[in-house]
Structures are given as C-alpha cells and as structure tokens.
Amino acid sequence: MDWDKLRIFHAVADAGSLTHAGDALHLSQSAVSRQIRALEDALGTTLFHRHARGLILTEQGELLFEATSTMAKKLDSAAARIRDSEEEVFGQLRVTTTTGFGTLWLAPRLTKLYERYPDLKIDLMLEERVLDLPMREADVAIRMKEPAQADLIRKRLLNIRMRLYATPEYLERAGRPATMADLSAHRLICQNPATPQVSAGAQLAQEVLGYDMASTLTVNNYFGVLQGVLNHIGIGILPDYLTLDFPGIELVLPEVQSVEVPVFLAYPEELRSSRRVTAFRDFVQEEILAYRRQQMDEGAPDQ
Template structure:
C-alpha cells in the first residue's frame, strides 16, 4: 500500500470530509478524491459510504483506520522525539483545556511562555470534552479531574471551587436568598447537559432537593463564559468557578457558608512524552503559575 494514499485516507477520516482534508493537506479536493478512489481500487474494497450528509466508514474502512491511526501515531511520536533531541525546544506543541478554564485562566497567562519559546508552535485546543492524549490529539492536557488513564503522567495544580453568584441589579429586583431552600424561588442559570467529568457544574439545580428532582432553570447554556455574562446581566443566579469571578466587582457571592463543587485541576501528558523538552518547559511554566495563583 502506498503511504501517501494512506495519509490522505487518514486525513479524510479525521477531518470527516474531503474538503477539510484537502485544506489540511494543502491539496485540491479532486486530488484527495482520486487518491482515496485509487486506494479503494488497489485494495479491492469500499472504504466510505458517501451520502448527502457526509461520509461513513465501511467495516473495512474502520479496520484500515485503526491501522493508519497506529501508524501515523508512531510517526508523530518519532517526529516529536527527534525534534526534542535538539538543544532548543521547537516544533508543534498542542495543549488542551476546558473552554472556561482555558479562556479565563490559562490564556491571559500565556504571554511569557510564548515569548520565552518562540520556536515552539503553540496550538491551544479548548474543549469541554476530553481529548485522547494517547492518540496524540494533544500533547498536554489541563483537566478538571484526576486522570484515570494508566499511561498518563499527572501532576495536581490546585483546586477550583464553585460558589453562587448574582448581579447587584438582580438582587435589587429579586432579593437575596438566605438559605438553600430559597433557591426554589429564584431564576437559575445552569450549564445543562454537561460532560460526565464536569457534571457537578449543575450543582445549583440539585442542591437541597432531597430526591425531589432538580430545579427548573431559567436558562441553560453549555459554556461558562456565557453563564458569567448572563449572571452579570441580571438574568439569575449562577454557580461559577473562582478563576472566573476573581476580582469581578459586578457580582456578589451568595450563601457564603455553603460550599459548591470542587474540581482538582491536573496537568497530564502521555508517558511517551516524559523526555520531551517542550513538555518539560511547559510543565515548569504551569507549575510556577499554579504556585503563584491564590484565590
């Protein structure tokens, strides 16, 4: 099998379209389509079911994708090891974090790292769903829970705590809740259908209900930044993390004696990257930030 054709096939599967794969490979779409067709002809099988809504892999396509994933994973790891054998850290370096934490805590602090290591091509992927580090979807992750994968090196950074907040305007109009039971009479802003690893962000809807079902929120929005903006606009109460509200004089913390959910923030990366200079300098940078940050 021709390696170039396999690379094109792999790119189409990962991009989920011929068009996006062509952009990724810097080829025109007709070339990508011809390469895949030639691979199908060479193997004597159909790799994709093409339909109006996109592409689906056939059973044989799934088998081949498993092989190409392993092959190009080895190539990526080898390329990374060769890059890191040089004296100075350089090359593509992918960091992933949740949208809220990455936007409001990590990004404002990244300038020093970027300026200190100009030869590192930093790519930041913000997603509330966890990326697969073993498949090199990212090199390093900052997660809101302790990783369970056995092949990941991990280091706890600190705890993130959630508290209840409202705007001054909302409290002027609706009054301040004095107990958990009072939450039943207030408009709530919740995250909605959260990934399992951060499901307790909807604590505000469930706390104190004693099995009677969650409170019905005024609005759900699957992004912490949007929750913050709604809260600041006086829409309702929201359970927000300390990194998001630190220094915010537009919000008032409520029911201060009641603790919301706590997430342990962990830095993690694959065992195969423990010798990586890029990982090493980023780890030391993040650990220094973590030591210096208090709330």
Template sequence: MDWDKIRLFYEVAEAGNFTRASEKLGLNQSSVSRQISALERDLKVPLFHRHARGLILTEHGDVLHRAARDVHLRLEATRQRLTETSDRPAGDLKITATVGIGGIWLAQRITEFLDAYPEVNIQLILTNDELDLAMREADVAIRLRRPAQPDLIQRRLFTIHYHAYASLAYVDRFGEPESVADLDRHRIVSLGGDQPAFILNLHRLTSLGRNPKDPRPNRLMVNDSLALRRAIETGTGIGMAPDYAMGGNPNVKRVLREVEMPTLDSYLVYPEEMRSVARVQIFRDFLVAKAQRWAY
C-alpha cells in the same frame, strides 16, 4: 508493503477524496488515484468505496488506516524529538482542557508561555470529553479529576472553588438571596447539555436545599461554560461558576457566601513516553509555577 504508497494512502484517507490529498501532496490527482489502485492490487483487497461525493474506507482500508496513523504519529514524534534539545524546546504541543479552564484560566496565561518559548507551537483543544492520550489525540491534558489509567503521569495543579454568582445589575433589579430558600424567588441559570455528570453536579442551584425530584426551574440552561459565564455577567440570573472565571470581575458578586459550595482538583496529565520531551517538561514547569502563584 511500499511505505511511499502507504504514506500516500494515509493522506488520501485523512483527506477523504483524491482532490484534497493531491493538493496537499503536490501531486497530480490521476497519479494519486493510480498509486492507490496499485496498492489495492498489491494487497489484493479494496481499500476504499468510491462515491461521487468522496471516498469511504472499506473494512480492510480501516485496518490499514489505523496502522498507518500509528506509524505517522510515531514518526512525527520522533522527528520533533530529534529537532529539539533540552536547552531549545521546539515543535508542536497539543493540549486538551475543559472549555472553562482552557478557555479562561489557561487562555489568559498562554501568551507568556509563547513569548518565553518561540519555537513551541500550541494547539489548544477545548472539550469536556477526555481525549485518549495513549492514542496521541493530545500530548498533555488538564483534567478536573484524577485519571484512572496507570500509565499516565499526573501532577495536581490546584483546587477549583465554585460559588454562586450574580451580576450587580441583577442584584439591583431583583435583590440578593440571603438564604438558600430565597433562590425560589430568583432566576436560575445553569450548565446543561451533553456534559460529564460530575461537571453537571457542580451546577446544582436548582436542587440546592430542595427535594431533587422537585427542583427549581432553570430560566436558562446552556451547554457552554463560557456562554454561562457571559449570561451571569449580563444579569440573566444567578448561576454557579468557578472562582477563576469570576474573581476580579467588577460586574459580578458572590452570593450565598455562607453556603458550602463544591470544589474540584485539577491535574496535569501526560503519557509516560512524553516524560523526557523537552516541550512537555517546560510546559509542565510553567503550569506548576502558575498554579502555585494563582490567587483564586
């Protein structure tokens, strides 16, 4: 197979139509269309269903697209390894983390990393889904549970402590719960939506000290941890939050301080094949150093 045609096919498949692909490649749209038709004739199979609204991969096209994507990712990784050295880390680093730890803890520290390594470019993907590192959906991940895959390198970072928080304005208005039973008279705000069960279980104020079949009502349920933090800060109600999100915030206070609350360990995870990549090594060392000095 002609690699130039395969590369062009890959860009068209990624773009979803000839117009966007031709703009990215700097080629005439009709030329791109002719090249794809020539590749289909060479392979003797159709690669796209052509519609007025765009292109849809056929079954054969999907097989070729997955193979081309794998080659594209490997070539890109090779290019970046060739252009960086251990003394001069460079290239793109794709990091995935949960919305909370990535959007709060890591986001507050990433500027220092970028200042120290000006030739490394960060793409931060915030999601509670566990992206497939083996398929290069990300280079490294910060996860809230130990990975099960044996081919992933893992490094424990720190323990995350969760507690119940309320804003000072809320406490002034409604008072502070002195016991778990007092929560029955307070407004509860919780994380909900399509989240992993182990994360949802951290936000258990509705059933704390109660029969799980008869929970307290959620006055507010939100599917984003940053929005939940903001709701707590502005006095909407009492909610669970990690200490890294609330520690040092003068507008909130921990409540139910004597009640044992849940914890999670955080891990830095990356594939074995990324072990010797300089930008991964320096990011690992940066995170470990920050985790060791973290006060919360």
C-alpha cells in the same frame, strides 16, 4: 511491506482522491495510481472502490488505514521529540481542557507563555469530551478529575469548588438572599443538566433548583453562565477560580458550595522528555502558584 507504498496509500485514503493525494505528495496522479495498484497486488486484495466522485475504502482498506493512522501518529510523535532541543521550545503543542477553564482561566494567561516561547504553536481544544492522550488525540490535558487512562503522567494542580455568584448591581435590585429559601425569589443561571459538566456543579444546581426558583437561565458551558452573571441576569453557579480574575462579581451565600473538585494536568509517558510539554507544564504550575499567592494576599475564599 513497502513503507513508501503505505505512505502513499495513507495519503490517498485521507484525501479520498488520487489527484489531491498526488498534490500533497508532489507526485503525478499516474504515479500515485501505480503505487496503489502495486500495493493491492502485493496484498492480494482491493483497497478502494473507485467511483466517479472519488475513492471509498473497502473493508480491507479500512483495516489498513486504521493501521497506517496509528503509525502516522507515532511517527509524528517521534519526529516532535527529535525536533525538541535542550535550548529551544518550538513546534505544535495540542492542549485540551474544558470550555470553562480554557476560556476563563487558561487562554487569558497564554500571553506570558508566548512571550517566553514565541515559536510555540498551541492548538487549544476546548470541549467536555475526554480526549485519548495515549492515542495522541492531544499532547496535554487539564481536567476536572483524575485521568483514568493508563500510561499517563499526572499532576494535581489545585482543588476548586462551585459556588453562587452575582453582581452587586443585580443584588441591589433583586435583594441579597440570606438563606437558601430566599433563592426562590431569584433567577438561577447554571449549566443545562443535559450537557456534560463537572458532577459537583450539577449536584449543586439540583440542590438549588429544589427551592423552586421563579426563573432560570441554562447554558451549555461556564463561559455562558459567567456572561449571564456579568450582565446582571441572576445568580450563577460558577467555579471559584474566577474570584480573582473577575472582581466585579460577588459571592452569594458563602456557606453554599459544592464538594471539592480536583484539577489535574496529564500527558503521555512517552512525552516525558518533550521540551514543549515540560515548558507548558512548568508555566501552568507557575501560574497556579501566582494565583494562590494573590488569593492569600487579597483574602479570597480558600480552595
């Protein structure tokens, strides 16, 4: 099968238009059209339904587009590995992690990484959905559980727990609870039970809510929970990696905590030799070690 025709087919299927595909490929519309007709003739099938508003893939076209999409991802991966040199770190690095960890811990530290590698182009994808690393939906993942996908290199970074936090201002106004039963007089800020989240946090929230709290504020991520706590709205359930970065919050009922939650960094086996991935992995590990040293120096709760 002609690779050039497949490349042109993929561009047309992706753009949904001969004109737009031609612009991207620097070819005329007629040249693109001829290549598509030649590919259809070679395969003995129709790949597109042609409408006034554009092109729609046929069932056979969908099958071929799925195959060319996989090929394109593998070619991009190979090209990225080839571009990585032994001396330089540059190019795009797609990192996925949860909204909470990405916004509250990782993003504030990326300044140091960019200072070291100014030509990096990081695409930070923050969502609770677990992206498929072997299918190259992302290059590196930091997750709150060990990845189950095969063919991944994984590194356990640290363990965290979910705990109760509030500002001194809120506690002075509403009172400091001495027991779990005292929580019923307070407002709980936590993730909405219906949203994807770390199971340990959901279990702790269920336990606290069992004390019939007078008022609640639910948010769909830990960034929102933290904002509620910092603005003195109530007592929030938050991961304890925030202790050092947000000294304006205070631990409430230190004995109340979730089970340990492991934090893993993972990336596909095929990216083992990637300089970009290695640089990011080493940077995160260095920051974790610095965080632990600071934690010990300041006497923060152990993790």
